[in-house]
Amino acid sequence: MPASASDPYDLAVIGAGSAGLAGAVTAAELGLSVALLDSSPQTGGQFYRHPAQAIGAVRPEALHHDWPAFAELRRRLERSEVRHLSGHHVWAVTKENGDGKGNGERKGDGERKERGDVWAVHAVTGADGAEGQPVRVRARAVLLATGAYERQLPFPGWTLPGVVGAGGAQAMLKSGLVLPGKRIVVAGSGPLLLAVASSLAAAGAQVPAVIEASGYLGYARHPRALAANPQKLVEAAVHGAALLRHRVRLRTRSAVTEVHGTDRVEAVTVTRLDRDWRPVRGTGRRIACDALAVGHGLAPQIELATALGCATRPTADGTTALALGGLQETSVPGVWAAGETGGIGGAQLARAEGELAGTAVAAGLYGRPYREGRIRALQRRRDRMRGFAEAMAARHAPAAGWTDWLTDATDVCRCEEVTAGRIREAVTDLGASDAHTVKLLTRAGMGWCQGRMCGTAAVCLAAGEGQLRRAVEPPAERRPFAVPVPLSALASLDEPTGTRPDTAPGTDH
Structure with missing residues (x-):
């Protein structure tokens, strides 16, 4: 916690998924005061979505891979002094001038450097921001761990009820224990499809086919990345075994090119694709189903960062990610990023980058190197997993x-x-x-x-x-609002201090 209610936090972390949790608890354990903001009512992000306690799920961990790692992060959060602000939809981050005291340097307390400039994190509260209660959290540094969203490629019939995102279908199952249908085709491109299909089948859905627009043989072109990440092969084998057990057919170099139905999905047409993803005439085949879970990978959610002017880079699958330094720093001093904001790579990579960023922020605020051995180990782990992530992105890029x-x-x-x-x-x-x-x-x-x-x-x-x-994403645009904001929240910007960190609504911890 800050020394007083009017003091800024040392670090504001935006996003309570794997990267944000790792960064927040690491920084707090190193002595920093930390505020953790997230739009969800509970921690875990998209990957570790889980049912609310009111649902009464007996074994929520059964639907997740590597649940013990998340459970440990959650325990560390509960033991820490991190202020968790749930239900906070962050719409902007701005830079403020000096807070009126502490400019220059202050000796003692680990020789922490007090900086005149602080960041203001602006948010609105509520399940979807509809309550419109404005909140302003001030901090000396910011860690962006905002995750990603699903990338969709349209096709005839994709607006019919029963068509959902592949990640959306998994979120429905993880958070609500519900299925989008009884007979569900899973389609698109990327390794997420295998995980979604195996989860749906294990939950009782009939999955007649997984339709993958790319293929998997291309991974053989990246032997070093595969050799450095053997756990990825194990994960693929686990999902493959699950599909075989549930008799789910895998069709590669194919796509759902049309959805049929009147009031909802009744069937889909699956067509073979050439190497450039063009449909091959005469190869269309219908598959009866009442739902379609479709997605073509993920795109980094970087609106807050681009609004600040953070540099970006193109990724191998055509999306835009943040350009980050060796310690997860962005091109804007005082702003770090971790997880999918720097490129899609999964929960394990996000945890490593979050811990690295939290350690780097602590070192930066205290003005001296800290835990150099641990930093080097985290960098090696990050680089190894990031190499596989880049290979994966190249293999599943839309043609x-x-x-x-x-x-x-x-x-x-x-x-x-x-x-x-x-x-x-x-x-x-x-x-x-x-x-x-x-x-x-x-x-x-x-x-x-x-x-x-x-x-x-x-x-x-x-x-x-x-x-x-x-197929590339639009150039990163600098937008003043990352999420919809009511006019009342904008009007509150005229207030001299906004809501103080210790009085912000929705604090869980």
């Missing part, structure tokens, strides 16, 4: 020809009901040559999701038909 399965009537932007035909018209008839111009002409990306669902498709269609185009 150029996937837009060929879009008909002109296919909705691309669901929020604004913009079809592929309208976007193609903006390109061919109105001269749009980039996603921003498409957005201005068609409103694609202007809806509630702010382009998270349609951004990839808009970029690819804007590249023009018949050209060599790659």
Whole structure:
């Protein structure tokens, strides 16, 4: 805790998943005062979603991989003095001038350096931010551990009830113990599909097939990454055995190119793809089902960082991640990042990066090297797992020809009901040559999701038909708001101090 209610925290951690938890508890154990903010009512992030106690789940750990690691982080959090602010939707991080005292350096207390500039983390409270209670938490350093969101590629019928994200289906099962249907096809690209399919099958769903647009033989091109991460092969073997046990068929180099049904999903058409992900004519086959769980990987959630001007980098699968230094620092002094913000890599990598960032922040605030041996060990672990993550991203990157399965009537932007035909018209008839111009002409990306669902498709269609185009996310935009914010929250910015850290609502710890 800060020395007084008006003092800033040493560190504000945004996100209570694997990276955020590891960073928060590490920093607290090294003597820092830490505030941990997260939009969810409980810790764990997307990976360790689990039922609320009121549901009465007997063994929630049965639906998770590596649950003991999360349980240990949770125990460390409970023993620490970290202030956990649940139900806090962070919409911006801004820099404030000096807090009126402590400028320069103060000796004693480990020779901690007191800095004149502090960060203000702005949030609104409530299950979805609807309560609109503004909160401002001030800190000397910020750790961004905001995770990722699912990347979707549209196709005819994808707006029918019963079509859910692959990660969304897993979240429904983990947090609510419910299934999106009884007979569920799992489709898209990426290793998440295997985990989702095995979880759904174990929970009692019938999974007739897993449809993977890429393949797995390409991993053989990365022998060093595989050799350095043998646990990944073990995980793949576990999921593969589960699929065999439940008689789930795996179809590679294929995609769901159409969903059929009136009021909800009744069947899907699965089509073979060529190496450029273009549908092969005459290969379509129907599979009866009442739900489809589909996803084409994850995209780092970096809106807070790009609003601060943090540098980014393109990833092997076409998304945009933060460019980070050897100690998880961003290009903006005083701001660190860990986990999926630096590229998709899984919970184990996120924990290592979170601990590394927490240790680095402590060293930075105290102005001297700290636990150098541990830092080097964490860096080696991070680099090893990051190497595998990059190989994985390259193997499952969407190829150029996937837009060929879009008909002109296919909705691309669901929020604004913009079809592929309208976007193609903006390109061919109105001269749009980039996603921003498409957005201005068609409103694609202007809806509630702010382009998270349609951004990839808009970029690819804007590249023009018949050209060599790659499925990439839109360039990282600097937006002032990371989540929807009521006007009352903006009005509170005129208050001299905002809500004090010790009086912020929704504190669990």
